[in-house]
Amino acid sequence: MNIYIPKGYRFAAVHCGLKSDPAQLDLSLIVSDIPAAAAGVFTPNLVCGAPVQVDRNRVPGNGFRAVVVNSRCANACTGEQGIRNAEEMAALASQTVGGAAQQGLVMSTGVIGTALPMDKIRNGIVAASEKLTASENGFLNASRGMMTTDTKEKYVTKLLTLGNSETITLAGICKGAAMMAPKLATMLAVIVTDAALEPVDAQNLLRNSAEESFNCISVEGHTSTSDTLLLLANGAAQPTPLYGDNLELFAKTLRELCIELAVKIPEDGEGASHLITIDIEGCKTREDAKTIARKIAEDALVKTAICGADPNWGRIVSASGTAGVIYNPKKVSLKLNGFELFKNGEPIPFDKTTVSDSIRNNRKTHILLTFGEGNTGIRFWTTDLTTEYVRLNSDYTT
């Protein structure tokens, strides 16, 4: 896969001592050489991390120079000192390129309730600033520095040719493998572009794209304290803020990038052995479809059945019935990996071994649940639930 780096950005990551393995990067720095517009979408969790509280007050807006991200410590439930630490991180990051304190943004991910080791963070930001580069390698390292239990770095880049034949670039990185829920699927993501955008446009496009991407994935339904999706647009490729047809082209590409980036999270879900795509069709409203999709995506019994290649489809239909959406059960039909198992409220005889094999032999599972209430649907992604997930999450802080 080709990697395209937007103009006017530099990237770096270092090991500053947050992770125990010195070979693992744990602090990422992203800077824009010229001031960038920025937009953000944040966790709806009432208990939100200090970085979320700091960033939320700053975006959407103009003039941003840097984003710093650390892993291993979420800086959440850390009281007033946590806020001061987040503000200092953002300020130090911005100052590495001569920016003011308010021109920095910050993200933290990791354990909740412990204080950031600020000495390590301060040294880390200085060390990262000395490695800043516009190279592919710098970009990939930045995506690695934010990883926690992720098994691989996650990034998507795209070129877009505008109406006037100018070419702009979008590049996104994200992290996340658990504490994933569909209200902005618990993760950190930064998208940078060398297009210019008005902050209000950036905010609207980002929110709409998140709705169809990061808000449509779930690992276990826990919306973290720290979810953050940032978009920086510095105009280095074309300085006039996009509008009209070009803005629409940009919106479409941003949406595609967000979906590709978001799906990488359940693909790398903790301990997951299946990526499950849930298509809900025939609902009255998108909200109805999403509520049902979410309920299925977060159902432990559905997720363990897929893990065990068990075509126990009744759990899927049963989960849909508890979502709180009113529908006629006699108009419900279900296909699992293309096999019709339930049609208009009646079970269809099927060969268990065949369906079980199709689950076992594919890393991707497809659920299609059709209702007879309307013409609206949604696509949602989740993982299965494995013993490895439990093992990973039983022993995280100790």
Added chain:
Amino acid sequence: MNIYIPKGYRFAAVHCGLKSDPAQLDLSLIVSDIPAAAAGVFTPNLVCGAPVQVDRNRVPGNGFRAVVVNSRCANACTGEQGIRNAEEMAALASQTVGGAAQQGLVMSTGVIGTALPMDKIRNGIVAASEKLTASENGFLNASRGMMTTDTKEKYVTKLLTLGNSETITLAGICKGAAMMAPKLATMLAVIVTDAALEPVDAQNLLRNSAEESFNCISVEGHTSTSDTLLLLANGAAQPTPLYGDNLELFAKTLRELCIELAVKIPEDGEGASHLITIDIEGCKTREDAKTIARKIAEDALVKTAICGADPNWGRIVSASGTAGVIYNPKKVSLKLNGFELFKNGEPIPFDKTTVSDSIRNNRKTHILLTFGEGNTGIRFWTTDLTTEYVRLNSDYTT
């Protein structure tokens, strides 16, 4: 523990071939020798089993003679034939003691979407009718015939002396170890008493008792298609329907019995290594407290942390923030097994090893989460999430 059997009831269970192991009982029959008032509380799942649809049309009411319960097949998502099968089961059960078809009630638990093997069921009801007995052993067998993945039978019996020194008896049995959610925690339960009750009183008392017991437990948050709680009151010990002080005494005892019976379900939760009691205090309303308790009880990250004796308390506070209840995070405090870990929004230093040991060395874990919004609270019970739960649920139908 003494077992008290209410007057005028007989019990039996048989192996009729639903479970593969001939030593395991799989069909239970409970009869009242005289017509009994009956009340019921049922699953809110829109996709509900055929037995739920049949019983819901019959209770509350008078004149009931029998309840038949089978395991291994839920008779849910089985279309019109499923309804006919449930009606036939109820009729056959009632006819064993000379009752009419409409005087029977029916419950089924097990796999969703497969048809009941009616030949086995018919033979089973006849065989059970020949073993009906008012003995302790018959009662215990009836509680065993409804077990699925339960590791032990679940029952509670109580004596109650009324104001006029008459003694009445209440006896309850239930099954359930998974597909447990707090909207009538996915299970089957039958409570029989030799008191007399007006059906409308029976229904109100049962609904209120369920709210504080079966609706306050959760294993994994999946409300099944088949949840059913029935109360039969035949008046064999005292024929005049209870009222006034005696009705209140009965209500209190019924509530205690329901709580004791309900807690046995998460105690025996699939693969569980901890029973977790969640006390929520300081909320504006009971509904707020329950919403928060539920969110914590069903959070995979909280449940895996307890499984691993990991005092990762941030997950508990974080889960509470996603419940959709508005509160001031700076007034939140948390105790885990009595250790204060978070107070008024600030983390409290603690010894990880001590707290971890207290989780590891006790089968019971206690979470106390206090808010500063009001004076209302709730007690809720759940299990931890273990690799054994995943193993059990990955391989159920195949």
